Amino acid sequence: MNWIFLLIILLATLGGGLIPMVVRRVTPNFPIYMLAFTGACLFGITIMHLLPEVYHELGHQAGIYIVLGFFLQVALQALSHGAEHGHTHIPTDGHHHVQIFPLLLGLSIHAFMEGIPLGFQFKDPAALASLVIGVAAHKLPEAFTLITVMMHAHQRGGRLWRILIIFSLVTPVAAVLASVLGQHSTYISNITAYIVALVIGAFLHISTTIFYESGTKHHELSYRKVIAIAAGLLLAFLTLIFE
Known part of the structure; x- marks a missing residue:
């Protein structure tokens, strides 16, 4: 287990959550x-x-x-309401009612699942470093959305920090558990491969949903959005240098 990789994931999550906490007005785009x-x-x-x-x-x-x-992720959205791919679903009727526990539960299950592949023994030496980049990138908007919703639900001060810190630890803890248990049990190691496949399905659902939606009202594909997508794909292609 590479502890630097886990630190990157942790800092990316904390960084994403800190943005709405420290920036008074975030540009809608x-x-x-x-x-x-x-x-x-x-x-x-x-x-x-x-x-x-x-x-x-x-x-x-x-x-x-x-x-x-893929469809497990669809089911998890019943709890998280799509916060994994940027949906906040903040009420606009003045009631300000946000179901905190289901949101935290859904996002935590997803975060735990995406940590398991980080403890998997990949045959390709480039796979783990590349996965860290992908997960860290995903953690930024995920934590950003979570804290935005929590702030709207009037979670303040120490409680907001506790939510962010605990959520930031979920994925690294899952990675450590998968790595340690996999090293001591062939059965667990074999099961991990199937969990990685499940996580791939979840990643495909999340990433393709982002392509079509990304928070836009009419799901339009503006040139700025195309540039952002192209930059993300370029970063993914650059991970091939780890080969």
């Missing part, structure tokens, strides 16, 4: 282009690095679990 960039990066890394790994490990069964992971 900022989350849109951040989502487009990070979603494209995650998509490219999933296709280029993670898919070959699970098909090498699981063969044709990999496709079954990838599809299951």
Whole structure:
């Protein structure tokens, strides 16, 4: 387990959550282009690095679990309401009612799942470093959205910090557990490969949803959004230098 990689994930999550806490007024287009960039990066890394790994490990069964992971993410959205891909769903009727526990539960399950591949023993030496970049990029808008919703729900001060810190630790803790348990149990190591396939399905759902939506009212594909997507894909392609 590379502790520097886990630190990168932790700092990316904290950084994403700090933006709405310290910036008084965030430009409305900022989350849109951040989502487009990070979603494209995650998509490219999933296709280029993670898919070959699970098909090498699981063969044709990999496709079954990838599809299951895709629809597992659909089910998780019943709790998180799409916060993984930037949806805040903040009420505008003046009631300011946000269901905090389901949102935290859904996002925490997703965060735990995406930490498990970080503890997997990849055959491709470039896969883990590339995955760290993809997950770290994804954590920025994920934490940004979570804290934005929490602030709207009037979570302030120490409680807001506790939510951010605990959420930031979920993915690194999952990575450590997957790594340690996988090293001491062949059974756990084999199970991890199937979980990686599930996570790939979830990543594909999240990243493709971001392409179509990214917070825009009419799901338009502006030239700025195209540039953000292209930049994200370029970063994903640059991870091939780790080969």
